Amino acid sequence: MIVVSVVEDRGGMMFHHRRVSRDRVLVQHILALAGKGGLKIAPYSADLFPEAEADPKFLENAGETDICFVEDRSLRPFENRVGQIWLYHWNRRYPADLFFDLPLENYQLVYSDSFAGYSHEKITAEHWIC
Numbered sequence: 001m002i003v004v005s006v007v008e009d010r011g012g013m014m015f016h017h018r019r020v021s022r023d024r025v026l027v028q029h030i031l032a033l034a035g036k037g038g039l040k041i042a043p044y045s046a047d048l049f050p051e052a053e054a055d056p057k058f059l060e061n062a063g064e065t066d067i068c069f070v071e072d073r074s075l076r077p078f079e080n081r082v083g084q085i086w087l088y089h090w091n092r093r094y095p096a097d098l099f100f101d102l103p104l105e106n107y108q109l110v111y112s113d114s115f116a117g118y119s120h121e122k123i124t125a126e127h128w129i130c
Contacts, residue, residue: 001062012096020094023117089124
């Protein structure tokens, strides 16, 4: 599967069961990345991507080429199924208690670039492959 996640400077994704931040330009980047194949999401993420089909077991049901937006759960149980990661960085430090938990040393960075968001002056996109 292809995982898409957004993290703050320490890898945090959530704090007290809420995403650490959001940005509408970043949402459009992620939708463009997913393209016509669509995006697999958890019910929690439905407010960001109302056109996507939410499934509580989206990671369990994901195929090899499915793009899965992950913000509210650990990825460790699915580590052996993740072939690619798109990691977006807020380039800010926010409080967090749930962290991106896949070890990136098992992946190779093949792309990195930054763009301006709506509420974040710099968002960094990284593409990692196994």
